[in-house]
Amino acid sequence: VMRRLRQTGRRDAPSTGPGGGAAPAAETDGEIVAVNGTLPACPPDHVESILSRYGQVSTVKAKVAEHGFASFEADLARLREFRRLCPDTTLRLDANAGYTPAEAVEVCSAFADFDLQYFEQPVPEVEQLAELREELARRGLPIVIAADESIRKAEDPLRVAELGAAEVIIVKVQPLGGIGAALDVISTSGLPAVVSSALESSVGLAAGAELAARLPRTDRSRDILGDRVACGLGTGRLFTADVVAEDEALTPIDGTIAVKRIVPDPDRLQQLAVDPGRYEWWAGRLQNCWNALRGSTELG
Structure with missing residues (x-):
């Protein structure tokens, strides 16, 4: 990642204020960022209680392929229950590169019925993502492919755009080297972006929220992601403790978090x-x- 960013952009860290707190830029301070809920692998009868933790959210990301293709039937049952409960909620899927190319084509044929906003990293390699997109187009399956691991774990985060391997990229501040470096990847790729968490404390989430508030608003992004991009920054609810005071923690309230300065307690x-x-x-x-x-x- 760093080698390619030398050629295309800069490397930096989130701005900091006195006491080491992450300080947002003046133009983003106080902005409200939409976040998605997360539906992990679970029995269908747990779906409702899990979603209730997030309050009113417009978008949910469901994890699939926990055990690769062996999880397919369980994933289908969980997604059917989700759609029964939330027929109008925007749905994303994330396979964490859990399928082979052949398996990905098969599951996409079934998952297309759930009206997905996008399907995140169904296969491991950038070239496989590109081939999958071609096969989905050939079969007339209208599934948008997003890249995550192929961005944050790749030596070259721009190869996804160069190969046409995805229509959306998932960006995470810390793995990409800071807010400025992440913005450079987004700008150079020319692809719509969703900011997500790398499972940080509220200090790291504050940097993600600032990046989310600075995402480019383009026609292409609006076509795929809507006017208000829900980002994967609601992960504070996954932790039992944080490094900030409880009333300062960046945990979502009805699907939003605020861009604000965070100071560890x-x-x-x-x-x-x-x-x-x-x-x-x-x-x-x-x-x-x-x-x-x-x-x-x-x-x-």
Whole structure:
């Protein structure tokens, strides 16, 4: 990722304010960002209770392929129950690259009946995504393909656009190197983007919210994603604790979060501190990342 961004853009981190808090830009501070609910793999009779945690949301992302193609029938049953409960809610699917190309074609034929906004990363490789799109078009299946792992885990995050492998890209601030770097990927790819979480605390979610507020609004994006893009930043509800005070946590209220400055709470930081061995491991990892970034900049 960093090698390609040397050629096309910049690398940065979210802006910070006093005390280390992530500070939004003046033009985005206070904006409201729509977020999607998440429906994990679960029995159909759990769907309603899980969705109730999110309140009123306009969009839900359902996880599929937990065990690859072996989960197909269970996924179908869960999606049927979802559509029974939420006939008008926008639905996205995310397979986390869980299918082979042949399996992906088969499941797309069935999933097309659920009126999807997009299907995220059904197969692992960029080339497979491109071939899948061609096959879906040949069969007349109107399914939009989105790329996630092929963006954030790829050495070249722009190859998806170059091969026409997806119509939507999923961007995550931290894996791409910061808000500015993520905006560069979005701008250079020319594809509609959805901001998603990499399972961060509210500090990381604040950076994601700012990026979401700065997404380009294009006709192409509106055609696929609507006027208000629901982003995958509602993951604060998945955690039992956060590094900020409870009333400051970026947990969604009826499908939205606010763009705002986040400052970690010292007492929470102390309560959630890792053991010394784990601290040293993370400190070493951060040092290695810094060395790699510094070397990348010098080479560029």
